[in-house]
Amino acid sequence: MAVRSLWNTDAEVMCPHRLVLEHVTSRWGVLVLIALSERSYRFSELRREIGRVSEKMLTQTLQTLERDGVVHRDAKPVIPPRVDYSLTDLGREAAELVRALGEWTDRRMDDVLAARTTYDEARAKHDEARS
Numbered sequence: 001m002a003v004r005s006l007w008n009t010d011a012e013v014m015c016p017h018r019l020v021l022e023h024v025t026s027r028w029g030v031l032v033l034i035a036l037s038e039r040s041y042r043f044s045e046l047r048r049e050i051g052r053v054s055e056k057m058l059t060q061t062l063q064t065l066e067r068d069g070v071v072h073r074d075a076k077p078v079i080p081p082r083v084d085y086s087l088t089d090l091g092r093e094a095a096e097l098v099r100a101l102g103e104w105t106d107r108r109m110d111d112v113l114a115a116r117t118t119y120d121e122a123r124a125k126h127d128e129a130r131s
Contacts, residue, residue, distance in 0.1 A: 023068055024094050028053055028061040033087070034102060036071065037095035040086035070094055 023029050031050045047058050065071040070091035076082040
């Protein structure tokens with residue numbers, strides 16, 4: 001699929017492909033997928049595992065991923081209520097791809113940092129020359 005096909009011609013309306021891509025690759029979506037790729041979690045466990053995510057944001061992320069068919073929510077009718085979250089087959093596939101990107105980032109971080117330093121130094125020289 002070409003990048004161009006991810007965009008609708010109407011600038012204000014995104015196509016469904018782009019929305020799903022945004023859901024899966026969002027800040028919290030990526031972390032949810034990686035965490036759930038290891039095992040299922042209760043909400044509070046997942047929140048602790050991810051860290052620094054508000055209850056509201058995690059709830060919204062899980063609902064969005066559940067709607068997309070990536071996350072399964074299993075509410076057990078017990079007292080106190082117990083809700084477990086896990087990945088669907090679709091979610092496991094997405095998690096593998098996201099994890100691969102995360103592993104690439106880990107492997108190539110030194111190169112990214114070197115590129116940033118080179119860019120920042122060149123930018124500083126350029127800005128200095130313009131002054």
